[in-house]
Amino acid sequence: MINFMLNGLDVAVEKGTTLLEAARFYGIEIPTLCHNEGLSPYGACRLCLVEIGEPGKSRLVTSCTYPAQEGLQVRTHSERVVKTRKVIIELYLATCPSSKTIQDLASRYHVTRVRFRRKHDDCILCGLCIRYCNEQMQGKAIGFVNRGVERRITTPFNRKFEECRLCGGCIYICPACQARCQGPQEGSGVCNACLNLSPPCLDHFGDAMCYMDPCVACEQGRKG
Amino acid sequence: MVALQTCLQSLPELLNLQQELKRKQEQRKxxxxxxxxxxxxxxxxxxxxxxxxxxxxxxxxxxxxxxxxxxxxxxxxxxxxxxxxPQGxxxxxxxxxxxxxxxxxxxxxxxxxxxxxxxxxxxxxxxxYAGEIPFYRKQERVLLADNWSIDPSSIEDYLALDGYGALGRVLHSMSSAQVIKEIKDSRLRGRGGAGFPAGLKWQECNEMVSAQKYIICNADEGDPGAFMDRSLLEGNPHSVLEGLIIGGFAVGAAEGIIYIRAEYPTAVQKIRLAIGQAEALGLLGENILGSSFNFRIGVSVGAGAFVCGETSALVASVQGRVGEPRQKPPHLAERGYNNRPTVINNVETLANVPHIINRGAETYRLTGTKKSGGTKIFSLVGKVNNTGLVEVPLGMPLREIIFAIGGGIKGGKAFKAVQTGGPSGGCLPASMLDLPTDFDELSAAGSMMGSGGMIVMDEETCMVDLARYFLKFLNDESCGRCFTCREGLSRMLEMVEAITKGQSSMVEFELLKELAAVVKDSTMCGLGQTAANPVLSTIRYFEEEYRAHIEEGRCPAGVCRDLISFNINAELCNGCGACRRKCPAEAIEGESKTPHLIRTELCTKCGICLETCRYHAVNKL
CATH class of the missing domain: 3.40.30.10 (Glutaredoxin)
Structure with a gap:
């Protein structure tokens, strides 16, 4: 067993446990977007940051990838963590405001304003869909292309391939496009965004996903 | 020449060959x-x-x-x-x-x-005489010293200078622990940027239990304006090879890899040639110099991504995957190339190793500061009189490098700032000129040592524009994997661009500071963690310049095009028409011998009229 300090408490976990798993086991909530228990950790959404080390010499690390170490001091809700997390959520809101998952995060973590210029990206590039496809379906049908701001997710050479078995798992697991909500609109008072939802996959996959009936994206939206 | 055809089987054979070549060189002074x-x-x-x-x-x-x-x-x-x-x-x-x-x-x-x-x-x-030029006289050239007498395509030149003697000594009279102790005692710190003690790095890897270990030489030098590593690889490739082989012996690796960027074709060619020569002499391969140590070196050519200088991205790239960093831990000493313990050293770090072995750690560390020994090569570029590579003891004050060696600012202009540490380094103002160039001192001042780029700027440089330039570079080079680097940098760039256009506000300026701090604190790899430095350090030392852009809509250095305008002083203009003829936008009108006028709506603010006018009649506002 590994003994360490979690928010001032002495805790013990099995060797190989990540800080995120440990915190969740002890009932401490840490938000994530790119994490899923069934998939390998990725460390890209930066929401699960926690502070480790002695005050003054501490640093922020992603709890989803950091293994619990003997004697480590971990703070999941220090001022530094909370402030940083709020700015990150604000940045997510400015980038992908139509994701219900992100809007919910904003409410939960008291992010009440967006000071950055607003964009409407479909994808936050968390890579969950790619890992789902690779690790759970052994499909390897999608992956990242380009780098930096040009980075996006697509099939090899942007073409339809038989590797994609149209399982729809990528859409199921997506935190950005699975359920869209823009809140009550000024005129009507209802959101209804789901009614007009066109699956974002259409942009990249041509007509590939239309073979799925009913479309998983739309189904998810209706449920929401 | 006969000797070079044979494979060296023992240390005495190496020493004999060295002597023979030395005699030959002496005959040809x-x-x-x-x-x-x-x-x-x-x-x-x-x-x-x-x-x-x-x-x-x-x-x-x-x-x-x-x-x-x-x-x-x-x-x-x-x-x-x-x-x-021989006169020099x-x-x-x-x-x-x-x-x-x-x-x-x-x-x-x-x-x-x-x-x-x-x-x-x-x-x-x-x-x-070369030795009397102040540019050389005030340097302490150790790594670069042999460049004057070595033809990089000839192993004989290197051997004649006792080359591979350190390797011989290591293989015949030292254990790996002794080598590591020597490197630790020398206080050699990694020259790639982070300044991690090289001996400690080797020790960590040495202590790992594994059937196979690797040592990689990081020659992915991507900082704009920096070319120290390239010069070492092109000027004295065998010194890097010798360091790498000794490193391999110390950590217990049987394979070394030189990861070198494709943009350095000459260096790739020279290093491949050098590896071939060393193999032919038996300095690489099985049972090197009759010892039980086997070592091979391969070359891996990068495909042009700045981020591949980051160690985990480098390993991914060597393995043929996309050059993207991964979250550490596990560190590379634990899980690196092929999931085996791997140590990655910078070119310059490795080139120091033979010198440490030859001179002994005690002598070596006499140069440098208390915490870091040896010399450091800087590529001194920008608005200084003498640009080029300078090698100085660590800890030499910036002022001495820029003024004594660099010969001061070009055209007699005033010094404004020096940017150290490449694109993710920081800008230091004149008040910091007496700062010793050392890893810790530079970090504390908000900049960093980096790999040794040193860009000097004069009064005509706009610090906001400079921050924008480096931010643009880093934004282009971000791999895009982690959200705060990808999105954070592009937002920061947007905000800084707005400032250079006079379209920002103090509220947004505060937000920029807040975001920069978050990006620095929350990104995955070294690229993102240091990417905010150009912005944060220019804000720290040149905040008034940002304020002038934001509050007064003025660029004090006269660089940001949206904030400057040109006009002609009618009293000084004699209507010669030179500016009118040169203006590419045809924005200047006026009759011959009467004062001319710039039509601001057509003016593209290129500044050609200002350079052309011999009567100082054109003003930049």
Whole structure:
């Protein structure tokens, strides 16, 4: 067993446990977007940051990838963590405001304003869909292309391939496009965004996903 | 030459060969060193070398006089550089037409050709000997010292300078623990940027239990304006190889990899040649010098991503995957190349290793500061009189590097800032000039040592524009994997661009500071963690310049195009029409011999009129 300090408490976990798993086991909530228990950790959404080390010499690390170490001091809700997390959520809101998952995060973590210029990206590039496809379906049908701001997710050479078995798992697991909500609109008072939802996959996959009936994206939206 | 065909089986054989080659070199004391580095090559030094060759052959001197096409000789500003040995007469800006004269007068009669001499920009004095030029005299050249006498394509030149002697000593009289202790005692810190103690890094990897370990030489030097590693690889490749082999022995690796960027084709070619030569001599391969140590070196050529200088991205790239960093831990000493313990050292770090072994840690660490020993190569570029590679003891104050070695600011302008540490380093103002150049001191001042880029800026540089430039570079080079780097940098760039256009506000300026701090604190790899430095350090030292852009809509340095305008002073303008003829936008009108006028709606603010006017009638506002 590994003994360490979690928010001032002495805790013990099995060797190989990540800080995120440990915190969740002890009932401490840490938000994530790119994490899923069934998939390998990725460390890209930066929401699960926690502070480790002695005050003054501490640093922020992603709890989803950091293994619990003997004697480590971990703070999941220090001022530094909370402030940083709020700015990150604000940045997510400015980038992908139509994701219900992100809007919910904003409410939960008291992010009440967006000071950055607003964009409407479909994808936050968390890579969950790619890992789902690779690790759970052994499909390897999608992956990242380009780098930096040009980075996006697509099939090899942007073409339809038989590797994609149209399982729809990528859409199921997506935190950005699975359920869209823009809140009550000024005129009507209802959101209804789901009614007009066109699956974002259409942009990249041509007509590939239309073979799925009913479309998983739309189904998810209706449920929401 | 006979000896070079055979494979060296033992240490005495190596020492014999060294002696033999040394004797041969001594018989040929007269030689010409023509700089073959990129700067001088761009000036046509390859052709100069060929013409020298012909000239020597014509005069029948080719048996008595050597001709070496060397690596960087240092003073890139005055290329092509030719040094005549044994006297060490330094000729700069040598043209084809000068060659015959150099051979006739200097080589044969020992006469000095005055017009080819270097003129000191400070005193105006002409200097004959290379060693007396202040640019060289004030340096302490250890790693670069041999560049003057080594033809990088010849292993003989390196062996004649006792090359591979350190390797021989290590293999025959030291254990890996002793080598590591020696490196630790020398206080050698990694020269790639982070400054991690090299001995400690080797120890961590040495202590890992694994059937296979690797050592990688990081030659993915991507900082704009930095070329230290390239010069070492192109100028003295065997010193890097020797360091790498010793490193392999110390950590217990049987395989080394040199990861080198594709943009350095000459370095790739030279290092491949050097590996071939070392293999032929048995300095690489099985049972090196009769010991039980086996070591091979492979070359892996990068595909042009700045982020691949980050160690985990580098490993991914070597393995043929996309060059993207991964979250650490596990560290590379635990899980690196092929999931095996791997140690990655910078080119310059490895080039230091043979010197430490040869001179001993005690002597080595006499140079440098208390915490970091040795010298550091900086590529001194920008608005200084002497640009080029300078090697100085760690801890030398910035002022000395820029003014004593660099010869001060070009055109007698005022010093404004120096940017150290490459794109993710910081800018330090004149008040920090006495800061010693050391890892910890530079970090504390908000900049960093980085790999050794040093860009000097004069009063005509706009710090906001500078921050924008580096941010743009980093934004383009971000791999995009982690959200705060990808999105954070592009938002920061947007905000800084708005400032340069005068479209920002103090509220947004505060937000920029807040975001920069979050990006610095929350990204995955070194690229993102340091990417905010150019912005944060310019804000720290030049906040008033940001305020002038935001609050007054004014660019004090007169750089940001949206915030400047040009007009013509009617009292000074005599209507010569020079500006009107040169203006590419046809924005200047006026009758001949009457004051002209700039039509601001057409003006593209290129500044050509300002440069053209001989009567100082054009003003930049």
């Amino acid at each position: 007269n030689y010409l060193a023509v700089c073959g580095d990129t700067g001088c090559t761009a000036w046509g030094s390859k052709h100069i070398k060929d013409v020298f060759q012909q000239c020597l052959e014509q005069k029948g001197l080719n048996h008595t006089t050597g001709l070496k096409f060397t690596g960087c000789l240092g003073l890139c500003e005055s290329g092509p550089v030719v040094i005549v040995f 007469i330094f000729y700069q800006k040598v043209r084809e037409s000068d060659i015959e004269e150099i051979v006739e007068k200097t080589l044969l009669q020992g006469e000095i050709i005055d017009r080819l001499l270097y003129q000191d920009p400070v005193s105006g004095e002409k200097i004959i």
